[in-house]
Amino acid sequence: MSTFFDESIKRLKNICMLSRTNRSMNILPPSFKLRDPVIHQVRKARRQGHICSLILLSVHQFDQFIRQHSSDTMQHLTKVLEHILRDTILDYVDASRLIGVKMVHTNVYGIFIRETMPFLAQETDALAILIGKSIQTDLNFELQERDLTVQIISGATQLPADIDDEKHGIYLAVQEAWLLAAGLAPVPYNSLKQQLSQIIEYKDITVLTQPILNLQTGEVYGYEVLTRGPIDTIFHSPEALFDYADRVQLLSELEFVVIQKAFEEMKGRGIMSPVFINITAVTLSHPHFERNIKRYIEKEDIKPSHVIFEITEQHLMRDFVSSSQVIRKLRSLGFRVAIDDAGAGFSSLQSILEIIPDIIKIDKSLIQEIDRVAAKESMLKAIMSFAHDIQCQVIAEGVEREEEAGVLMRHNVEMGQGYFFAKPERFMPSQGRLNLDEMKHKIHRLRSVTAS
Known part of the structure; x- marks a missing residue:
């Protein structure tokens, strides 16, 4: 009723x-x-x-x-x-x-x-x-x-x-x-897909870099490559650029262009520091990935030891067997591997366990407000302990405030990256020592405050 x-x-x-x-x-x-x-x-x-x-x-x-x-x-x-x-x-x-x-x-x-x-x-x-x-x-x-x-x-x-x-x-x-x-x-039917295809064909992207600093010495450890599409287009935003490339099944082609541009910059500017290049599991599993990478390093005469491929969580790594085989080949050539977004979700932690990377990059969502949220600091301590056990380095991303950097130093996080230290820009030429000195001064001052 x-x-x-x-x-x-x-x-x-x-x-x-x-x-x-x-x-x-x-x-x-x-x-x-x-x-x-x-x-x-x-x-x-x-x-x-x-x-x-x-x-x-x-x-x-x-x-x-x-x-x-x-x-x-x-x-x-x-x-x-x-x-x-x-x-x-x-x-x-x-x-x-x-x-x-x-x-x-x-x-x-x-x-x-x-x-x-x-x-x-x-x-x-x-x-x-x-x-x-x-x-x-x-x-x-x-x-x-x-x-x-x-x-x-x-x-x-x-x-x-x-x-x-x-x-x-x-x-x-x-x-x-x-x-x-x-x-x-079809490409002609979709105006945005046609535009993206032309960006890839003409390599119409800009690669910027953000320095990764050693939090013990203040020296620049390396640089992460960040990508921007053409100015005054929807694709200038990296989120729109890569999300749309994935949707229209052009992600691997786009990431191959980023790798080529990064290698060209490394050679042209004589960069000898480690360079981090983001790559998804989609591209890592591409049938021509290993062949293309070998061709790019031979063309630009790049030392693999200067390149760290940063596997992002944006696309989950589902086939760990085949992906691990590719990663082993990369390591045999001298490349290193980092896992991005640690602490942001379960999949990145699973990737860490399966791959045992050379470097763990802690996601910015864990770093932001870490001085105010006790649970985030507890998670940081757990990641640091785990990284010590598997003997890999740790980089904290998204450091935007002095207080956040202070927490990282207190827990002996080796490296940091974020707007607090430096914004993304083109590969820094040799005359950019002033900015480097300013970043080093920030770190030394914070270390003295933390120690006291």
């Missing part, structure tokens, strides 16, 4: 909601049998002569995620994702342009936008990347208590103007946007 009563109340609430203005429920409204508010608004916008575009968002490889986790975890993921989507969308899409947001398939969300001017595909593509990245960052922050990490993929397209049936037009647009989100659309 109570079940029947509850269902009746639910139906009554839904019927009452139909009388509301569509604006009050245009973001993930409940499911209606009589009328879909979002489709109704799409139909209305098109009849008023507006062009309608669609941005599609979804969790990457959601089908695999379902098989690996419980229904409770999946419900939690969906609940958190939809909450973040509601909070985020109006930060990027003006309310006057937003038609509505609805789930178009299981865990696939469509953002419908009213265009008041000629449709600019590249701008909407860029908007899709920004929204997807923002939601991914917030979502992973909320999921970290469950040791979950997800990737959000996104694609954008235009609803076909020559189809009168909105439901059919939306269906076609969803299929099209999904191909773009998955990186399966």
Whole structure:
């Protein structure tokens, strides 16, 4: 009886909601049998002569995620994702342009936008990347208590103007946007993919470096290579550049270009200090990885002992057997290996256990506010103890405040990197001694304060 009563109340609430203005429920409204508010608004916008575009968002490889986790975890993921989507969308899409947001398939969300001017595909593509990245960052922050990490993929397209049936037009647009989100659309069809392909072909990237300092002596131990795309483009941001390259299956090609540019800089500027180059498991498992690396070092006459490949957690290393074989070959050539993002999640710790790296880089999320959060300091001590046991060096990333650097020195962390010491810039020429002296002075002053 109570079940029947509850269902009746639910139906009554839904019927009452139909009388509301569509604006009050245009973001993930409940499911209606009589009328879909979002489709109704799409139909209305098109009849008023507006062009309608669609941005599609979804969790990457959601089908695999379902098989690996419980229904409770999946419900939690969906609940958190939809909450973040509601909070985020109006930060990027003006309310006057937003038609509505609805789930178009299981865990696939469509953002419908009213265009008041000629449709600019590249701008909407860029908007899709920004929204997807923002939601991914917030979502992973909320999921970290469950040791979950997800990737959000996104694609954008235009609803076909020559189809009168909105439901059919939306269906076609969803299929099209999904191909773009998955990186399966042909290059000429996707303006951003074409732009990225040209960046890779012409090596139109800039490599910056950030010094890594010895916290005992103040000397520069080495440099980490950081990448920027062309200025005044969406790809100037490294997050957008590498995230989109992964989405359209060009990540390895992009990372090979970064390695080549880094080697060219090392040779051209006579850099003899160790240089850290980020690389994902995607590229590490590329069939031509070893061949390409050998070719690059021979061309630029680079000593492998001067290069440390920094394996990032951005793409989880799943096949440890084959990856370990590649790493053994790299080490046999004289290269060293670092694991990035230690302390940020379970996967980096698993990679450390499987690979036993030469260097562990502690993630900035653990370093930030470490002087104010006792649990972070406890985690640092645990990582330092483990690193001592496996005889590997430790670098703390993201040091931005003097107090954070002081905690690192108190626990004898060997090396540090971050804005407190120096911002990223081009490879420092020999005349840059003033900056080096300033960094050294900071460290010596902190060491004396810590010692007292």
